[in-house]
Amino acid sequence: MARKRGMQYIPYDYEAAYNKAMEDMHEWFIENLFQHRKKVIYALKEITAGDQFEIEIYPQFRSMDEVPPEGRTIKKDNNKAQKNLNDKNARKYVERLINENFSDRDIWMTLTYDDEHLPPDGDVDAAIKNVQKYIRRINYQRKKRGLPNAKYVYVTAYNPDAEIRWHHHIVMDGALDMETVESCWKQSSRNEVRRLQTDENGLSGMANYIVEEKNRVPSEKRWNSSQGLRDPRIKVVHSKRPAAGGSYKKIGSFVDKMVKDRDSIPETLKKWYPDMDFTNAAVYYNDFNCMFYIHARMRKRRSTGEKTNKTDKTGIEKSRFI
Template sequence: MNNKYIQYDYESTFNSKLDADDKRIEKLLSDGRIKGIYATKTIKAGKSFEVEIYPEFTKKSQQGFKLKKINKTAQKNLNDKNARKRLERLINTNFKNGDYWVTLTYTNENLPTSLEAAQKDMKNYIERINYRRKKKGLNNAKYIYVTEFSEKGRCHHHLIMDCDLDMKIIESVWKKGRRNNVRRIAEDEQGITGLAYYLTKDPQGRKRWKSSQGLKRPIERKSYSVISKRKIQNMIKNQDSIEFELEKIYKGKKFMSAEVKYNKYNCKFYIYARMINAKNRE
């Protein structure tokens, strides 16, 4: 069944946020011109659980309309957004409360002149960390780091790492700067999503990231039947019902937030919801 439907970047076509009290919802629902089907995708990343509900179209039903094309600037913004989303999910999947969040800085005389030089500094740093881990009988570190250059050219690194090695060693191994900071990750009500978002937010300059090998990937599943078309329509008309419906379908998950967007080109809707393991709220 999957091959029957066109794969497309559904999020880029849904750019009109729909207010819950929009009186046009009923009319918009009845104006659907394109025959297709709604897909429901879930993304499990650690304690974070996302739900994306969006339409897919058959090749036959696509005749007579074109999916909206976006300009280069909008495409770059979308690519950046998707890259941040992938990184956020990777962080949620692999790290937890109590792991390390490390900020590594440079003194003026040690400032790297390029991204490549900065990443070489981090490569050497990670190698020294792994050498100390090996001496203690530990496997190589599990990590993700983000390198940021400010508009003024200053560079620093944000590193998320497992907590197997002593904090003092983590800090002392870095020799390029003095104002370094090692602290333990403290989860909020959404796990470590807040930290992940902070590290992946729009930069004041340039950001690049790298990770250790063997990190776990978020678990994605797609279904055409888990939520009926009628139920989707009801959630669009009454957005207050989204919380009830999703918590009923996804047992053990707690609703956090949702938004509904409308595509004026094909008269279809997109629902995005963020949930979390219910026990995380206790």
């Protein structure tokens, strides 16, 4: 019966609906929000992608009239056909897809063009055909070596207004040696191929870098992936135990404390997920209905002595041991 009731809640874009950050808000303002809200059901979405773990806490509604106007669009999670990186949900999906399917054993390359092979301005189809030919050459070389077809995610970057030349970012499994991987690209000799390096955010820094907004052109379908990649795992619940062995409580019963005292968020999450290390969290609100959206990131705890990497936003730097 509970599952049937859950189906009655309407999907909406809760990130767009709650887009005002609670950082440095005065205590009086927060108390005022509490006084003007209605009682609603809060959901907790758990997203697992490789070692990365995210939670999203948001209110659910039975009518679109109750949703803030900014969020009154249908939220499409993990829509594989959605290849337009202008949509933030597509960018999030690409980030999670990379975290779920790739690791330090794999590679990240940036493939460029010399003047002789540069695609015409705005001709994204011509650029994508070049990537597809490249993937075919890669798979030919892999077949010669008895390897299966490559696993990959690629993003095509170009924006004439920002003076960004055509280039392609590709994340690929590392079964084929990097010299052969680079030699299969025929459009330029000035490319960059390197091993992926994870940090406390997994591969999210690199993934966000390759889909960043400055590289986008409206309505262009510019990312794609190989078949057979694992989807991030998503679970939605409406209650949690405050600690091991305790009784379950509705998610909404935890929200007030998380909003009033943001320092309590890592403490609460540690009790919910004792095998995870907290990374960061943020609280957002909307004065349309005075409700909240909470997003937090965690990471699967590493064992002592396991190798990790300290990296910049592009995922390149030195390794260390913890």
